[in-house]
Amino acid sequence: MMVLIIRGARQKSNALNAGITVLRWRRKMKALILNGSARGQKGVTGTLVEAITRGLMEAKAGVQTFEIQSLTISPCRACLTCMHKTPGECSIEDDMGLIYEACKTSDLLILATPLYVDTMTAQLKTVMDRSIACMQPFLVKDVAGRIRHPFTWRMPSSFLLLSTSGFPEQENFLPLIATFRAQAANFSSQAIGEICISGSIALQMEPELLKRHLTLLEEAGRHLGATGNIPEDILQNLNTPPVGVDRYLQATAKYEQWCRSKLNI
Numbered sequence: 219m220m221v222l223i224i225r226g227a228r229q230k231s232n233a234l235n236a237g238i239t240v241l242r243w244r245r246k247m248k249a250l251i252l253n254g255s256a257r258g259q260k261g262v263t264g265t266l267v268e269a270i271t272r273g274l275m276e277a278k279a280g281v282q283t284f285e286i287q288s289l290t291i292s293p294c295r296a297c298l299t300c301m302h303k304t305p306g307e308c309s310i311e312d313d314m315g316l317i318y319e320a321c322k323t324s325d326l327l328i329l330a331t332p333l334y335v336d337t338m339t340a341q342l343k344t345v346m347d348r349s350i351a352c353m354q355p356f357l358v359k360d361v362a363g364r365i366r367h368p369f370t371w372r373m374p375s376s377f378l379l380l381s382t383s384g385f386p387e388q389e390n391f392l393p394l395i396a397t398f399r400a401q402a403a404n405f406s407s408q409a410i411g412e413i414c415i416s417g418s419i420a421l422q423m424e425p426e427l428l429k430r431h432l433t434l435l436e437e438a439g440r441h442l443g444a445t446g447n448i449p450e451d452i453l454q455n456l457n458t459p460p461v462g463v464d465r466y467l468q469a470t471a472k473y474e475q476w477c478r479s480k481l482n483i
């Protein structure tokens with residue numbers, strides 16, 4: 219199975235010119251991963267994405283990953299051309315076109331984002347805003363009886379959240395989880411789970427602390443690829459912080475030392 223990672227417009231056109239196309243999957247599922255980290259593959263989010271990708275690929279799922287940071291994607295201008303003039307098509311011509319195409323043909327959307335000021339990164343939020351291009355202007359009741367827009371084309375039917383945070387407490391993810399669930403509902407997609415791995419400052423100081431979670435992520439990816447879901451016990455284990463607060467402070471003491479040496483204090 220092949221993964222097409224699109225990092226930037228130049229690489230994108232090279233890849234397309236070279237005739238690399240996203241594969242057709244005869245098998246179960248096509249996963250689309252949007253990595254919203256400002257550090258792309260180099261960050262902790264990138265490490266988590268790699269682990270779940272390994273599992274998905276072992277299960278023979280198709281995986282397409284976009285590093286949003288290295289694409290050119292402008293914010294929504296609220297011109298509503300996509301609703302009123304050219305249904306389903308955004309008027310802005312930029313790399314979002316690649317993501318629209320991938321959304322239309324994927325079964326699962328993995329929103330991978332570090333926690334930035336208690337929610338998703340601006341990079342990922344920009345993509346989600348631009349995704350309203352799939353909506354019609356009309357107003358109807360959704361399955362939950364709420365007033366929402368019907369669709370010109372559909373976003374992937376399942377959404378999964380994959381996140382990490384600098385601080386160690388799990389409750390820091392609550393605003394992000396609320397946003398993620400609301401977004402999935404707005405696109406009439408199913409939120410199949412949230413994977414929130416806290417304490418990244420410690421995890422970067424002592425990467426071995428993340429090992430167990432990476433193994434679990436691979437396992438989660440295998441289940442996802444095979445069944446479209448992750449068993450509840452694996453989700454629970456993944457959402458158990460890799461380190462308690464005391465261990466976190468022990469590991470981050472090295473970071474503090476490094477900061478002090480940089481600041482000469």
Ligand SMILES: Cc1cc2nc3c(=O)[nH]c(=O)nc-3n(C[C@H](O)[C@H](O)[C@H](O)COP(=O)(O)O)c2cc1C
Nearest residue numbers: 255257261262263332333334335336383384385418
């Ligand atoms: C602009 C910014 C805002 C952040 N806000 C939070 C926050 O609200 N809570 C938290 O626990 N960590 C926060 N962090 C820390 C990141 O979540 C953490 O460093 C994460 O590992 C970054 O992801 P990356 O490793 O993929 O770059 C923030 C980091 C940045 C750069």
